[in-house]
Amino acid sequence: MDYRNFDINFGADGKTVLVTGAAEGIGQATAIMFARKGANIVCFDLKEGEHTKEEVEKLGRRFVSVVGDITKDEDIKRAVDTAIREFGKIDVLINCAGIGILEKVEEVTDSIWQKTFDVNLTGSFKMTREVGKTMLKNGGGKIVCIASQAGVVALDKHVAYGCTKAGIIQLVKQCALEWARYNININAISPTVILTALGEMNWNNAAGEAFKQTIPARRFGYPEEVAACAVYLASDAASLINGANIVIDGGFTIG
DSSP, X not given: OOGGGSOTTOOOTTOEEEEETTTSHHHHHHHHXXXXXXXXXXXXXXXXXXXXXHHHHHTTOOEEEEEXXXXXXXXXXXXXXXHHHHHSSOOEEEEOOOOOOOBOGGGOOHHHHHHHXXXXXXXXXXXXXXXXXXXXXXXXXXXXXXXXXXXXXXXXXXXXXXXXXXXXXXXXXXXXXXXXXXXXXXXXXXXXXXXXXXXXXXXXSHHHHHHHTTSTTOSOBOHHHHHHHHHHHTSGGGTTOOSOEEEESTTGGGX
């Protein structure tokens, strides 16, 4: 492909985008952003994602919900099979499903550690592997994994979460090394605190105000800012970006 001929509007007309964790938060904003650009959405989450469905269909795009658990192989396969049955192929995968349980190192239990890895890292790996197989057969595709600034620098009480996000960044590099020659682009996005409903609840307080003072931009992010980056990375304009980690943190990790 001649990169100079990409759609300068970063359109996604007719593309199929599978978004994990699309029922709320960053995943929801990303699904809606892709729908604005013309994509059809497959939502894979623990719940239906009624609001996401409403917004996507309001934009005139198709929405398919697969309720399932990213820690279960059969649910992952069902999500991928459903997307292919409904739309023929998967053009874009957005790995957004994740959990964050914050504890001091000495207080993290084995069960918290394992659950965090099962959802955040192993789940992202297994979904990437399953979708990647179809992209290898179909001549390529785009994958974006949501990591975190906690995968780049150490943050207090983030040991399990941070280790999984660092693992996602390395997963992206490894997949890019092996799959770039097959026209598959895979990249990570590492946000700072993002003001989803959960982010507002956890950070709209004195601790949040103090944390913002450590960020050069003196603010947190919004879900749409992450979603916009995901759309760019999934566009033809980003065809030479592979194995990268795009940090959206207002400069927090530059020091």
